[in-house]
Amino acid sequence: MQLVLQNLVNGILSGGILALVALGFSLVYGIMNIINLAHGAFLMLGAYITWQLWSTFGLDPILAVPIAFVVLFAFGYGIQRGVINRVVRAPVLATFLLTFALSLLIETTALFVWTGDTRGVQTAYTGANFTLLGVTVPWAKLLTLVVALAITGILYLWLHRSRLGRAIRATSMDVGAAQMVGVRVAHVYGITYALGAGLAAAAGALLTLSYPLTPTMGDPFLIKGFVVCVLGGLGSVEGALVGGLVYGIVSSFATQFDVTIAGQHLSGTGLQDVLALVVLLVVLIVRPTGLVGRATA
């Protein structure tokens, strides 16, 4: 029973950060129809900015989150208006190739700047934990979850309450209609992509608390973010959140299952990713729009 509770907590803690990773990816995909393969590289940049601030000035990673967000927001806006906007109407393969090239460029640059050495951030609360009802909760991961949820909440409110946020949602529903009522689509796309990059950086900044830094650290998160956003439903804040939590909890509980089929011992631990993908498959069959996604026109 204790292990069940512990795994539930583990799943929620790891799902929360996955939700934040997926959030920016999902916005860009849902609104601009761009599969942004540079998302993992943006995440990595956010992590390295955080590490640099920590190692040079001793700045706490949590305080570096807004800085990483702002820097990558500006970077993302520039990239979108300067590079990606030129092919935004081209077939999906063009943006695919472009964002992939971007990710290679960014990762290789990072390799020059920060070398391939593995880095890490140590804070006073790294590894510190408390126990509640027999369940051990690490402070760093709890803090990560709280900040990730807060960012998700703020984004949700912003998208629904602010003028620009509503323009973004309008553009995702119908580009033509949005243009007709005076939405500057190019600006909206720029802001959306910038948000995607900023959110990736925020996730990267938070990840420094629990994950080692290398120039390629973003790659596995890119793939997980992709799965999470399809699982939850494209382009929505709720979708990323639900998808992330489901992914986290499923892969956490997978470790509890050990089955023997026809003499072959199969451990759930080794099948964490597989089980999460099976869930994705089932969801796509039953609800092709994702868990909380809506059908689009």
Add this chain to the structure above:
Amino acid sequence: MIRTIRLFLAAALVFAAFGVPVTQARAAGDTIVFGSAVSLTGSLTKEGHLTQEGYDFWKDYTNAHGGLKVGAKTYKVDIKYYDDESKPNTAQTLAERLIDQDKVDFLLGPYGSGTAFTVAGVAERKKIPMVEGNGAAEKIFNQGYKYTFGVLSPAKKYLQRVLEMAVNQKPRPQTLAISASSDAFSLEVQDGAVTWAQQHGLKVVYANKYPDGATDVSSVISAIKAANPDIILNAGHLQDAILVNKGLKEQNVQAKIIGYSVGPDTPDFVGTLGKDSEDIVGGAQWSEAVGYRGIPGFYRTAKEYADAFDKQFHHRPDYHDAESTAACLAFQYAIQKAGSLDREKVRDALASLSITTFFGLIKFDNRGLNVYKPMVVNQIQNGKLVTVFPAEIANAKLRYPIPVWGKR
């Protein structure tokens, strides 16, 4: 799906980008050219660069000492590198390119078992000898290949030494938990440790594998905690070691010994984890403390090697550096023994080689694997790596049992 497309795109870009080699080398009549695809980018970047350092160190030493004397003639040596991006398929393509287009004389191995495995296939097909120092999975050597030689101890031995040391401690540990990443090397490491433990009366209370490249191992840690073992080991690479170590502290898991197959030996481990790396042990191919006395022709002791290495690269060599240099040494002595650059003669000389170097005994079984050189066990004490086992060469005493988290 996205991974497949990414790989496809990566391959396309690699082909496009490889008009320009990483370093310029040339095969003139008086230079022996070695070729190697190493991981200069990608997930094994760090280890790939260490490998390159180890090779370059030998190259620079040899050229500074006049070159390599083969028969009556003296040759300069050069190494041509390509970046395999830590991908086995890319390494394979590049190995073919090194042989067919660049006409290298011999191959030095890539970093890692995955890449060494594909390159070994190429070496066999093209009948060109390869010596590698960074692929320890026995899978590479169980294919019946005749042209691949590994100077390092096989994967199964990585953590056996830690257990051998553990059972001699008082109070004797009774139980073992060992997790592993799902790659060929790590699974062999785990298998070797589990088998040894069972034969020597240690109860294995947890032995599971998690996906290769996992980003979160907290549930694995929870399961280990529930099993309450005396010894906690992980078979994996540097990233795994860091993730598992962070996880163990986060969930407050205590044990008498905590050890990793790869990680503690690289300076990054201490740099990334700080004081949480204290007292952690690791199986190692080599350490500065080993007391071998090598035959003439190169630095003869680990200490001399390490000091000279430090002067050139401004850091102490770890075992990845040393085993890479050792791969070059195998070639050096085999070529001299063969008295020729003929590939078949050099291959035969490698197969019957038996020399002691600063790295230890280099001798291959009939599969091409160096099963004769023992592993050592290192521990991090006061932020420094010291050798604690076997006792004959240890330069520090094992701290046992290790203090609880937060008391280090």
